[in-house]
Amino acid sequence: MNASRMITFDMIRELREFANGRNLITSLYLATVPERGDFVERANRMFDDALDRLERFDYTERQKESVRNDIAKLREFVREVLPAEVKSTVPFVVKGIAAFSSTSRNLFRVHYLPRPLRERLVFDYTPYIRPLTLLLDEYKRYLVVVVDHKKARFYEMFMGSIVDAEKLVDINLKARFKSPPVRLKRAYNYLVAEHLMRVVDVIDMLMATRNYDLLIVGEAKPVRGQLQLYLPFRLRQKLAGAFVADPTDPIERILNEARKIEIEVEKAEERKLVEELKRRLAEGELAVAGLRDTLDALMHNQVQTLIVAEGFEAEGVRCPKCGFLGVDEETCPSCGAETYKVRDVVDDAIEEAIEQGVGIEHVIQKELLEGIGSIGALLRFPEMQEAEQ
CATH class of the missing domain: 3.30.960.10 (eRF1 domain 1)
Incomplete structure (x- = not known):
């Protein structure tokens, strides 16, 4: 297996x-x-x-x-x-x-x-x-990099899991440079900078060839904040956050720290998406909210992005002939057939969205959607009668 x-x-x-x-x-x-x-x-x-x-x-x-x-x-x-x-x-x-x-x-x-x-x-x-x-x-795919003054480990994090991607050890940095004397400080700093630039080269290559969405950096205390200074602008734009860690730390700790950053990124994106939905609703732009209006928009192929509170369920109806989804219609408004009840019409709506190729966003912060019925959608175009006016 x-x-x-x-x-x-x-x-x-x-x-x-x-x-x-x-x-x-x-x-x-x-x-x-x-x-x-x-x-x-x-x-x-x-x-x-x-x-x-x-x-x-x-x-x-x-x-x-x-x-x-x-x-x-x-x-x-x-x-x-x-x-x-x-x-x-x-x-x-x-x-x-x-x-x-x-x-x-x-x-x-x-x-x-x-x-x-x-x-x-x-x-x-x-x-x-x-x-x-x-x-x-x-879900977003993250490149997680953990670096100290002579080593770096690269991980791939996705959907709450993490695996090794690459490892880099700069043999030019001997153990004696861990706490260098004053006379060797300049040489030590030069070698550390050279090492960090090599790490950035690997980051650049991995981000380009493996299509990671975002970057998370873990830095040991002696080099804290230094790696970020060498990141070019295009990589700084991808930086989701940083934490303190050592390349020798257990992978479980790396995952735990990186997940904290990932969760904050997800929450921020959820807030931004729901704010956009509410803004459009307030200004009468391309958006709907509530189960009935959202299902209606989905049935008319208007939906660009379906937004659903995680775990939201509701009873509804379905047409056995044409697949119409509704809240309580006894007869199908599309073909006139008698509808039947379904335990969770939200689940059916998500499946319909999949079939239509619609974007689907599950909002974990359920309270963000409580005031608008726990479900809504950003639309591609208005209803036909509205568009013709």
């Missing part, structure tokens, strides 16, 4: 390569947050339903047997392995999984998620990876 708490575009590309048009791949998305109840029971219902659906498809018996084996493996994983993983909080609390299995292709991969995605089980010739792709777009 291949399990990971970090998702990269390379991993998604590898998943795509398993598709060959002949073998079926089973994709499972499962939420593990307590407020949704026992995830093992929900998963078992999904597995049983999938086995029933499988028999209605015109697949070969060999293909069906592969899917049955996939479901058996996934069922065992959810029952035997996942409960312990959910209890772990390092490097983040697991709030969901995306799992992919194909017995005929020798594939079984599990990705732990920092927030739940819509639950579903799909078997098809290609892995269902669109939700993961959107999740990648939603």
Whole structure:
């Protein structure tokens, strides 16, 4: 089994390569947050339903047997392995999984998620990876650099996980220079400056070639504040923050300090986004708020960015024929069919936004959206009748 708490575009590309048009791949998305109840029971219902659906498809018996084996493996994983993983909080609390299995292709991969995605089980010739792709777009990828007077370590941080990226040791800086005598101070300072400039060169290369969004710097006390002085303007613009650390510190401490900065960045961006939403609402520009108006805009393909308070749920209705989503309409305003109730229309709205290629922002600071219904959207264009006036 291949399990990971970090998702990269390379991993998604590898998943795509398993598709060959002949073998079926089973994709499972499962939420593990307590407020949704026992995830093992929900998963078992999904597995049983999938086995029933499988028999209605015109697949070969060999293909069906592969899917049955996939479901058996996934069922065992959810029952035997996942409960312990959910209890772990390092490097983040697991709030969901995306799992992919194909017995005929020798594939079984599990990705732990920092927030739940819509639950579903799909078997098809290609892995269902669109939700993961959107999740990648939603989170920023950080280059974390920890430096002292002669060493530097480079980490990649994404979605609450951190891994080693590069390591640099300047052998010109001998141990005797740790506390240099006065006569060697100038030489020592020169070598430290040379080392820091080499570190900046590596930062520049990594930021350019690996497409990191932001930079976080950890500096040992003897060089605190010095690395930032050598950063060119284009890198200073990417600097999210700095903290005190040593390259020999445990990776858990590095992650903890870097996450503090990441959380502050996320909060600031959330505030900026919600402020823009409220400004547009106040000035009558391209924005809506509240469940009814947001669903209406989504149904008219007006939404540019859907903004939802983390964990917000609400009952609603759905049309079985055209997929219309609403709050309480008994008949569909689009095709006239009778609607049916859904437990969480917000989840359906997020799925519809995914299908439309709409940007989705989950706001962790729920209080920012409390006064406007916990959901809203920035629009691409106004309603047609408004635009024609």
